[in-house]
Amino acid sequence: MAVFTAVGLGELTQWIKQFPLGNALALRGIASGIENSNFFLTTERGEYVLTIFENLGFDQLPFYLNLMNHLALRGIPVPAPVANDRGELVVPLQGKPAAIVSKLDGSSQMDPQPAHCAAVGAMLAKMHVAGSDFPMQQSNLRGLDWWNETTPAVLPYLDDADAHLLRAEMHFQQAFHGCAHYAALPRGPIHADLFRNNVMFVGEQLTGFFDFYFAGCDTWLFDVAVTVNDWCIDPDSGVIDRARARAMLDAYHAERPFTHDEQASWQPMLRAAALRFWLSRLYDFHLPREAEMLTPHDPTHFERILRERLATPAPELFHE
Numbered sequence: 001m002a003v004f005t006a007v008g009l010g011e012l013t014q015w016i017k018q019f020p021l022g023n024a025l026a027l028r029g030i031a032s033g034i035e036n037s038n039f040f041l042t043t044e045r046g047e048y049v050l051t052i053f054e055n056l057g058f059d060q061l062p063f064y065l066n067l068m069n070h071l072a073l074r075g076i077p078v079p080a081p082v083a084n085d086r087g088e089l090v091v092p093l094q095g096k097p098a099a100i101v102s103k104l105d106g107s108s109q110m111d112p113q114p115a116h117c118a119a120v121g122a123m124l125a126k127m128h129v130a131g132s133d134f135p136m137q138q139s140n141l142r143g144l145d146w147w148n149e150t151t152p153a154v155l156p157y158l159d160d161a162d163a164h165l166l167r168a169e170m171h172f173q174q175a176f177h178g179c180a181h182y183a184a185l186p187r188g189p190i191h192a193d194l195f196r197n198n199v200m201f202v203g204e205q206l207t208g209f210f211d212f213y214f215a216g217c218d219t220w221l222f223d224v225a226v227t228v229n230d231w232c233i234d235p236d237s238g239v240i241d242r243a244r245a246r247a248m249l250d251a252y253h254a255e256r257p258f259t260h261d262e263q264a265s266w267q268p269m270l271r272a273a274a275l276r277f278w279l280s281r282l283y284d285f286h287l288p289r290e291a292e293m294l295t296p297h298d299p300t301h302f303e304r305i306l307r308e309r310l311a312t313p314a315p316e317l318f319h320e
């Protein structure tokens with residue numbers, strides 16, 4: 001159950017008055033999710049999602065909420081934050097930061113077909129383009145610096161083979177992040193966690209991207225690699241499903257053509273995206289936060305994906 005902070009409808013009676021939403025009529029805790037306390041909130045104006053942020057602070061949140069606002073204003077289907085009467089998107093509730101955003105229709109597609117992957121690829125490209133004039137800067141907080149900090153913390157828990165893999169991949173990624181192709185990659189705000197559980201569909205119609213709380217400024221190609229590594233694989237082996245990957249990459253390329261530097265960086269970036277989630281899952285598994293309530297995700301899934309990306313050439317990003 002991902003409601004870490006209990007809130008009752010009665011407590012919202014006064015608090016909700018600062019928003020242009022009328023009275024709060026119903027509040028229902030949302031069971032899924034691992035980071036925050038989420039509630040479906042019915043008001044006189046409609047259906048919303050209330051989030052109480054358990055780990056993110058008032059300093060980081062304006063980036064995420066303003067990015068969602070920027071994208072929503074440009075027609076990207078993301079939850080639109082609701083500002084209070086002082087124009088604030090992040091407001092304290094029970095001493096923690098909280099926000100109200102619009103509720104998306106649909107549900108997650110956990111067994112995606114090429115048509116779903118094409119819809120995600122096209123919307124991801126549109127999102128990158130729409131975000132390119134977003135004025136705020138916040139780096140990807142789960143980028144190379146974080147990998148450098150986290151590697152020594154998890155190494156003592158690994159057997160020799162896994163420790164060797166992690167050290168070798170970190171060396172490779174440090175070199176890749178310093179190379180000329182990498183420096184030339186187009187970049188801007190990225191979602192950075194666009195897994196199947198963070199996208200809504202109604203049938204084959206994509207109705208929204210959400211959960212922007214790992215977003216940051218980084219290469220667009222990293223976002224594509226994270227997305228392919230979750231949407232376009234055989235879940236047991238981590239092997240890329242060529243039909244789904246082709247559908248996603250071609251749809252992306254049609255909206256925002258990939259560059260030659262991106263083509264040259266594709267395989268290393270798929271490895272980087274696997275490494276990022278192997279590391280975070282290792283960290284959550286071996287060093288769980290105090291009061292962690294949910295079973296951590298399985299790190300071996302991304303270790304398998306990383307080994308597979310090392311062993312097998314990925315489909316081309318685009319046909320030259």
Ligand SMILES: Nc1ncnc2c1ncn2[C@@H]1O[C@H](COP(=O)(O)OP(=O)(O)O)[C@@H](O)[C@H]1O
Pocket residue numbers: 002030032033034035036037038049079101102103104105197210211213
């Ligand atoms: N804007 C939204 N519209 C509709 N459902 C939402 C929205 N935001 C969150 N949800 C629902 O809440 C669940 C948990 O949200 P999520 O952002 O993944 O939580 P966490 O950040 O804690 O992992 C999602 O799986 C989804 O069902």
Ligand SMILES: N[C@@H](CCOP(=O)(O)O)C(=O)O
Pocket residue numbers: 033034035193195197198211277280281297
């Ligand atoms: N997608 C990450 C974990 C982040 O969880 P989310 O529910 O906030 O998307 C993973 O699978 O390791």
